[in-house]
Amino acid sequence: MPTRTTQIAFPATAVVALVLLLLPLIILADDLQIPNDKTQLTAWFGRTIKNYKLRRATLDPELVKAEDNLKIIKVSKSGGGDFKTVTDAVNSVPEGNAGRVIIWIGGGVYEEKIKIDRTKPFVTFYGSPDHMPMLSFDGTAAKYGTVDSASLIVESHYFMMVNIIVINSSPKPDGKRKGAQAVALRISGDKAAFYNSKLIGFQDTLCDDRNRHFFKKCYIEGTVDFIFGSGKSIFLSTEVHAMGDGAMPTVITAHARNLESEDTGYSFVHCTISGTGSTTFLGRAWMDRPKVVFSHTYMSSVVNPLGWSNNLHPDRDSMVFFGEYNCLGPGANMSRRAKFTKKLDFNGAKPYISLNYIRASSWLLPPPNLSAHLLIFRVDFHDQESGCQQCPQFPIVCM
Numbered sequence: 001m002p003t004r005t006t007q008i009a010f011p012a013t014a015v016v017a018l019v020l021l022l023l024p025l026i027i028l029a030d031d032l033q034i035p036n037d038k039t040q041l042t043a044w045f046g047r048t049i050k051n052y053k054l055r056r057a058t059l060d061p062e063l064v065k066a067e068d069n070l071k072i073i074k075v076s077k078s079g080g081g082d083f084k085t086v087t088d089a090v091n092s093v094p095e096g097n098a099g100r101v102i103i104w105i106g107g108g109v110y111e112e113k114i115k116i117d118r119t120k121p122f123v124t125f126y127g128s129p130d131h132m133p134m135l136s137f138d139g140t141a142a143k144y145g146t147v148d149s150a151s152l153i154v155e156s157h158y159f160m161m162v163n164i165i166v167i168n169s170s171p172k173p174d175g176k177r178k179g180a181q182a183v184a185l186r187i188s189g190d191k192a193a194f195y196n197s198k199l200i201g202f203q204d205t206l207c208d209d210r211n212r213h214f215f216k217k218c219y220i221e222g223t224v225d226f227i228f229g230s231g232k233s234i235f236l237s238t239e240v241h242a243m244g245d246g247a248m249p250t251v252i253t254a255h256a257r258n259l260e261s262e263d264t265g266y267s268f269v270h271c272t273i274s275g276t277g278s279t280t281f282l283g284r285a286w287m288d289r290p291k292v293v294f295s296h297t298y299m300s301s302v303v304n305p306l307g308w309s310n311n312l313h314p315d316r317d318s319m320v321f322f323g324e325y326n327c328l329g330p331g332a333n334m335s336r337r338a339k340f341t342k343k344l345d346f347n348g349a350k351p352y353i354s355l356n357y358i359r360a361s362s363w364l365l366p367p368p369n370l371s372a373h374l375l376i377f378r379v380d381f382h383d384q385e386s387g388c389q390q391c392p393q394f395p396i397v398c399m
């Protein structure tokens with residue numbers, strides 16, 4: 001390349017000033033890279049995914065506008081809130097909603113089948129970490145069809161969930177009853193974040209249906225295909241719990257990618273695979289081209305030494321993308337892995353261990369800091385579910 005000796009006509013100080021001016025507004029690609037060292041995760045996340053007020057310039061404009069128009073409504077089973085059911089609270093959100101609505105849900109079990117329609121974006125479900133509310137229903141595929149069997153269905157964009165348990169309470173499929181699959185949560189909307197939440201079921205627990213999602217410090221439990229669909233998601237520091245009983249093999253993921261053009265995939269980073277039994281597959285080729293990667297993940301001995309299944313379709317061996325990078329634990333032993341497994345090096349894994357995988361810089365927000373609303377909660381929530389009188393600190397409410 002020929003070099004030019006021409007002086008840059010722009011004073012260097014101005015360049016530096018401009019760079020400094022822009023620095024707080026943008027997240028650099030390198031910052032989005034998830035650290036290899038687990039002990040750095042919390043500090044890195046706090047540094048990278050800051051409050052929306054510090055990221056106005058690069059977040060989706062409609063998201064910034066919504067966060068500027070925050071509203072909090074409260075659900076309490078025992079009264080004292082704005083509503084007694086989550087359904088009533090969701091119904092109160094108007095169609096075409098343009099402001100963030102935080103639905104604070106008090107402790108207890110809510111036996112409701114809840115759906116957030118696509119016309120209601122910017123909804124947050126928020127529970128207390130010590131009295132996590134349980135949203136529970138017993139829909140099955142036989143009654144509703146698989147994807148509509150979910151106890152909680154979210155079709156809207158910009159959904160967030162913090163400290164919530166979602167359960168499908170229908171009985172474990174016995175292999176005889178038809179349509180016994182039962183989804184706990186279906187997330188279909190784009191740009192959804194889940195923090196410190198639990199998803200409980202057997203077959204098909206989480207329908208990660210389509211669009212981009214982020215799960216952090218969650219717990220997902222099931223038997224077969226318990227994370228399935230066509231989503232593009234990152235699961236960070238999440239426990240995946242496979243409940244094998246020795247009879248039937250269990251399968252964690254059934255990613256439904258068919259065409260090369262589909263920009264979808266599931267990436268698990270710094271996760272833990274726990275459970276019972278020893279025949280759990282990390283994923284199966286339900287469709288032609290599933291894309292699933294596990295990085296820095298501890299795999300207990302529940303994982304089948306083969307790791308992955310082509311679903312008895314050897315023709316899919318050349319089409320699947322089943323990758324592993326730097327995993328550990330007895331289940332991560334690669335010596336007997338299915339031959340189509342991709343043993344990724346850092347460069348191969350790099351796109352999957354970055355929040356850029358889900359284009360997080362334009363939409364991913366941390367759980368909201370509700371401390372400014374402490375007074376409201378202190379008044380309304382003392383002596384409710386937990387009987388506590390003093391709520392010293394939000395979000396540590398009535399612990």
Ligand SMILES: *[C@@H]1O[C@H](CO)[C@@H](O)[C@H](O)[C@H]1NC(C)=O
Binds near residue numbers: 333334335336
């Ligand atoms: C992996 O498994 C093979 C046999 O399946 C065994 O010989 C080897 O010691 C194992 N490696 C580790 C690190 O446990």
Ligand SMILES: *[C@@H]1O[C@H](CO)[C@@H](O)[C@H](O)[C@H]1NC(C)=O
Binds near residue numbers: 369371372
């Ligand atoms: C939440 O906001 C309050 C001020 O309203 C602040 O004192 C506190 O440090 C914040 N907490 C976090 C975790 O950012």
